[in-house]
Amino acid sequence: MKNSEVDDTFESLLKAHARDPKHARRLETPDLSGKGTNARCGDAVEIEITLSSDGGSVEDAAFTAKACGLCVASASMLCELVHGRLSADLDALAEGLIAGQTTDTNAVWNALLAVLAAYPQRRRCIELPWSALQNALRQPRNQRMISP
Numbered sequence: 001m002k003n004s005e006v007d008d009t010f011e012s013l014l015k016a017h018a019r020d021p022k023h024a025r026r027l028e029t030p031d032l033s034g035k036g037t038n039a040r041c042g043d044a045v046e047i048e049i050t051l052s053s054d055g056g057s058v059e060d061a062a063f064t065a066k067a068c069g070l071c072v073a074s075a076s077m078l079c080e081l082v083h084g085r086l087s088a089d090l091d092a093l094a095e096g097l098i099a100g101q102t103t104d105t106n107a108v109w110n111a112l113l114a115v116l117a118a119y120p121q122r123r124r125c126i127e128l129p130w131s132a133l134q135n136a137l138r139q140p141r142n143q144r145m146i147s148p
């Protein structure tokens with residue numbers, strides 16, 4: 001049975017992300033922000049992204065969440081995974097996670113997929129930050145400066 005192995009991976013990642021909460025914060029001037037809520041379990045997460053000056057890549061990513069551990073861990077891993085990525089690739093990345101694709105060899109990505117496979121009934125919790133990212137991508141840039 002591989003369950004304990006998966007749990008170990010998840011446990012160690014969750015602890016690592018809890019120990020180093022640099023992603024769990026607000027960005028001063030995010031270019032993109034998107035929210036996701038899961039009415040069923042009450043999870044709420046917001047992803048914020050700062051882009052490079054040409055808008056081509058992710059300079060910084062952070063999240064705020066009032067959510068269960070799986071959702072928080074997923075959001076933290078998301079921030080780590082999108083850092084430095086081309087902004088044009090973000091939507092495909094989110095689609096890939098939701099589809100469970102293994103095209104990315106990144107260890108964090110693989111751990112995230114293992115967590116998804118281990119908790120099929122909690123799928124929505126793990127996917128929530130990624131749908132928040134997709135919401136962020138569909139917002140106009142600097143939306144925060146327009147809205148109160």
Ligand SMILES: [Zn+2]
Nearest residue numbers: 041043068125
């Ligand atoms: Zn949840």
